[in-house]
Each structure stands twice: as structure tokens, then as C-alpha cells.
Amino acid sequence: MPPHALHGVRLVPLRPARTDTDRLLVRLVARRYSLEQGSEEAGLAAARAVLDRQGDALRCLAVEHDGVVVGRVWLAPSNGDLGVFDVDLPGGGETAGATAGPGVRAALVAQAVEERKHSVLLSSSPDDAGACSVPDPAYGDEVAARQMRLGLADEPSYGSRGGGVPDVGVRPMTEEGYAAWHADELDAFAAELMGSGIDPDAAAEESRRQHETLLPEGLDTPDQHFFTGYVDGVEVGTLWIGTERPMAFVYDLVVHAEPRRRGYGAALMVAGARWARERGSGTIGLNVFGHNEGARRLYEQLGWSTTEEHWRVPVEGDGTA
Numbered sequence: 001m002p003p004h005a006l007h008g009v010r011l012v013p014l015r016p017a018r019t020d021t022d023r024l025l026v027r028l029v030a031r032r033y034s035l036e037q038g039s040e041e042a043g044l045a046a047a048r049a050v051l052d053r054q055g056d057a058l059r060c061l062a063v064e065h066d067g068v069v070v071g072r073v074w075l076a077p078s079n080g081d082l083g084v085f086d087v088d089l090p091g092g093g094e095t096a097g098a099t100a101g102p103g104v105r106a107a108l109v110a111q112a113v114e115e116r117k118h119s120v121l122l123s124s125s126p127d128d129a130g131a132c133s134v135p136d137p138a139y140g141d142e143v144a145a146r147q148m149r150l151g152l153a154d155e156p157s158y159g160s161r162g163g164g165v166p167d168v169g170v171r172p173m174t175e176e177g178y179a180a181w182h183a184d185e186l187d188a189f190a191a192e193l194m195g196s197g198i199d200p201d202a203a204a205e206e207s208r209r210q211h212e213t214l215l216p217e218g219l220d221t222p223d224q225h226f227f228t229g230y231v232d233g234v235e236v237g238t239l240w241i242g243t244e245r246p247m248a249f250v251y252d253l254v255v256h257a258e259p260r261r262r263g264y265g266a267a268l269m270v271a272g273a274r275w276a277r278e279r280g281s282g283t284i285g286l287n288v289f290g291h292n293e294g295a296r297r298l299y300e301q302l303g304w305s306t307t308e309e310h311w312r313v314p315v316e317g318d319g320t321a
Contacts, residue, residue: 059075061073073088074087082117088131089133105120120311124309125309145289148306148307156303182211226239237254241272248284253268253269265298266302269302
């Protein structure tokens with residue numbers, strides 16, 4: 001496959017050196033795995049395991065900008081899309097790496113067209129200026145999902161949202177409640193996937209697959225905790241938290257239709273974070289789909305911060321190549 005040269009940028013296939021792989025590991029640990037695993041050492045082991053699973057399917061491309069190598073792009077299999085595992089353009093501001101971003105985007109789109117992919121999928125962290133310079137909403141690039149985190153060193157509170165939120169008591173979900181929740185959850189998660197750009201059949205299949213993987217024993221699956229929220233004895237919502245890693249993770253939050261817009265969602269989130277803190281978690285995380293701006297604003301009011309953005313870059317009708 002010939003290298004693509006666009007906007008002064010070429011992506012050139014490269015056999016990665018040990019230093020390239022080591023740098024990739026450091027970036028993965030800093031971006032995600034040290035938080036998830038609770039320490040840099042455990043995060044490094046988790047990142048190595050991810051690279052081992054990718055094996056030879058992981059491709060490394062050198063980024064040349066005006067004839068100078070300014071970074072690396074790593075590609076990984078992603079079904080019908082061009083999956084960008086990492087964009088490493090060191091520096092920020094007006095450095096060569098950061099200013100190469102638009103050209104990297106155009107070259108990735110061209111590569112996706114050549115490989116007959118539907119779109120380009122890539123991730124960036126708010127503090128990574130180089131990676132953040134690649135996606136461009138002006139060309140229709142959209143955030144498909146965000147990873148958010150809340151540190152639990154201090155007691156979780158309502159943050160900038162303030163008080164006036166009713167207390168929601170949470171109890172472990174019953175078997176009857178789980179059966180009703182699970183049936184609704186499969187459809188609801190499929191709908192969220194469709195909202196992020198996945199077609200209905202694929203979304204339904206992906207929802208089923210993920211839930212079968214995460215919940216092989218249903219309500220009794222180890223490290224998966226299900227709660228029902230009540231106010232004055234009336235059920236107002238449900239919450240699912242996983243503790244399979246040191247970082248607790250909110251997989252699902254539902255506020256029932258009738259009592260919405262009364263602050264119960266905020267109360268459930270705070271109750272879940274407090275529960276995670278009491279059981280020893282130092283951090284709690286979640287994934288919010290890009291189209292769900294209301295949920296993102298709520299989490300930010302409660303003190304959560306974005307650690308990663310997962311972008312979908314369109315290919316057809318792009319107009320930048």
C-alpha cells in the first residue's frame with residue numbers, strides 16, 4: 001500500500017522498534033490503564049496484555065510532515081471501520097506534531113477509502129494536543145462516546161449542581177427486578193448504539209453480545225452489582241456498577257419515565273459513587289455516548305471529568321482529501 005501524502009503529511013508503514021512499542025505502552029498506561037487498574041504497575045501489565053492480544057494485527061505508521069518524521073499512528077482491526085489505536089504527535093501548540101493534525105486526518109480518511117472502510121475511529125485525551133488536533137467537527141467528525149472519571153478521595157457530593165436533590169435509597173435488585181431490567185436494557189443499549197451511528201441490526205447484535213460477555217451468570221455474575229433506587233418506598237430508577245477492576249464502573253443508570261427531571265438521576269449517581277468509595281474504590285468511571293449531552297452536563301456538574309473522547313470520522317463525502 002503506497003503512503004498517502006496530503007496537506008504535507010505522509011503516513012508511511014513502519015516496522016516498529018522496541019522504543020516505539022515502549023512509548024505506546026507508556027501512553028496507554030497514562031491515558032487509561034493506570035486509573036482502571038489502580039496503579040502504574042498493574043496498568044502496565046494490562047496494557048501489555050492488550051498489545052499481546054492485538055499481536056501482528058497492530059500496524060504502525062510513521063507520520064512525515066514536510067519530509068520530517070513527527071510522530072506515529074497505530075492502526076488496529078475494527079470490523080468495517082479503520083480503527084486508530086493511537087495517534088502520537090508529540091508536543092503541542094505550534095510544534096510540528098500538533099500542526100500535522102489536519103494532514104493526518106486527511107491521510108487517514110484516504111487510507112480508509114482505499115481499504116473500503118465506512119469511517120475512521122480514533123480516540124484523544126483532553127491533555128494530548130497532538131491527538132486532539134486530528135478530528136475536526138467542521139467536516140462532520142463527531143464524538144461517538146466519552147470516557148469520564150470521578151476521583152473518590154473525598155466524599156462524592158452534588159458539586160456545582162447544588163442541593164435540593166431528594167435522597168434516593170438504593171437496595172440490591174431482586175431477581176424479578178433484574179428480569180424486567182435486563183429485557184429493557186438490551187433494547188435501550190441498542191438504541192444508544194444506533195444514536196452513535198451504528199445500524200439497527202448491528203446495534204442489536206452488539207448489545208446482546210456485550211451483555212452476554214459481561215453478565216454470563218445474570219444477576220449472580222461476580223463483581224457486577226445491581227441496585228434499585230427508591231424515594232418514599234416508590235421505585236424511581238436502577239443502577240448497575242461493575243467492580244471487576246480496582247476502578248469501579250457505572251455501566252447503566254436508568255431513571256423511570258414518570259419521575260424524571262426531579263433530580264433522581266443525580267441522586268442515584270451520588271449514591272452509587274458513595275457505595276463504590278465505601279467498598280474501597282479510589283476512582284469510578286463511566287462511558288457516555290456523544291449524543292447524550294444532557295447526561296454529560298449532569299456528570300460534569302457532579303464533578304466528573306472527561307479522560308477520553310472516541311471520535312467517528314466520516315469517509316464518504318468527506319471533501320478534505
